[in-house]
Amino acid sequence: MKTTVHPDKRSLGRAAAREGAALIRAAIAERGRAAIIVATGASQFEMLEHLVTEDVDWSRVTAFHLDEYVGLGTDHPASFRGYLQARFVAPVGALADFVAVNGDAADLSAELARLNARISAETIDVCFAGIGENCHLAFNDPPADFETEDPFIIVTLDAACRQQQYGEGWFPTLDDVPQQAISMSVRQILKSRRIILAVPDARKAPAVKAALEGPVTPLAPASVLQRHKGVTLHLDPASASLLVSAQG
DSSP states (O other), X not given: OEEEEOSSHHHHHHHHHHHHHHHHXXXXXXXXXXXXXXXXXXXXXXXXXXXXXXXXXXXXXXXXXXXXXXXXXXXXXXXXXXXXXIIIIXXXXXXXXXXXXXXXXXXXXXXXXXXXXXXXXXXXXXXXXXXXTTOOBTTBOSSOOXXXXXXXXXXXXXXXXXXXXXXXXXXXXXXXXXXXXXXXXXXXXXXXXXXXXXXXXXXXXXXXXXXHHSOOBTTBGGGGGGGOTTEEEEEOTTTTTTOHHHHO
8 A cells, every 4th residue: 555644634635636637537548438436524625626626537537426324315514415516526517427325215225226236337447535533444334344245335334433423513413423324335445446545634543553554354444455456545644643654
């Protein structure tokens, strides 16, 4: 896993966006189109701010996202579909397709079937992602399922994950944070040709250490990225502060 520590959040986001955009352009040059996965959350603000300004022919790009809360409509402030519509889809303006995860679908089994069929037909060129405070990858909280082949699954959010969502200000109370979400599975994320992680802030430092320097274990879901040959991790000094390499 290639790891780079940047001076601050903005430079971290800019570097992650530039790296991803270059890979998207290369995919378009290679086969005329690209498919990507776009992450959400507070850690992705700076990356998305820069990504939408990159010179990319977005009309040749199909975008998926990692997860969505069960039961939330796009009008809710915490909706990841709403987040991406505002911060990514609307600014780029010409996507070939945005494949939304409809967490408030009336039939969740049918929604999973639709998503799984759609992404199974794609080669994912770039996955933009983050790492949660509990080391989750997408909403695959510990102990994560490393075995399922289903591309999207329904997961139950653990207490630490729900606390993070409340602590970041997405919900007025902890009780308002949904108990479940539709999440892209670990194995589906690992099918991406390249994975670019943007992970700022001191609150992520223990998870970063577990992901990079600990054993590969479902108890630290992002540690599974050690098994992927095309991962780049962009950190700031705070999120890198517990790494042995950063101390030396």
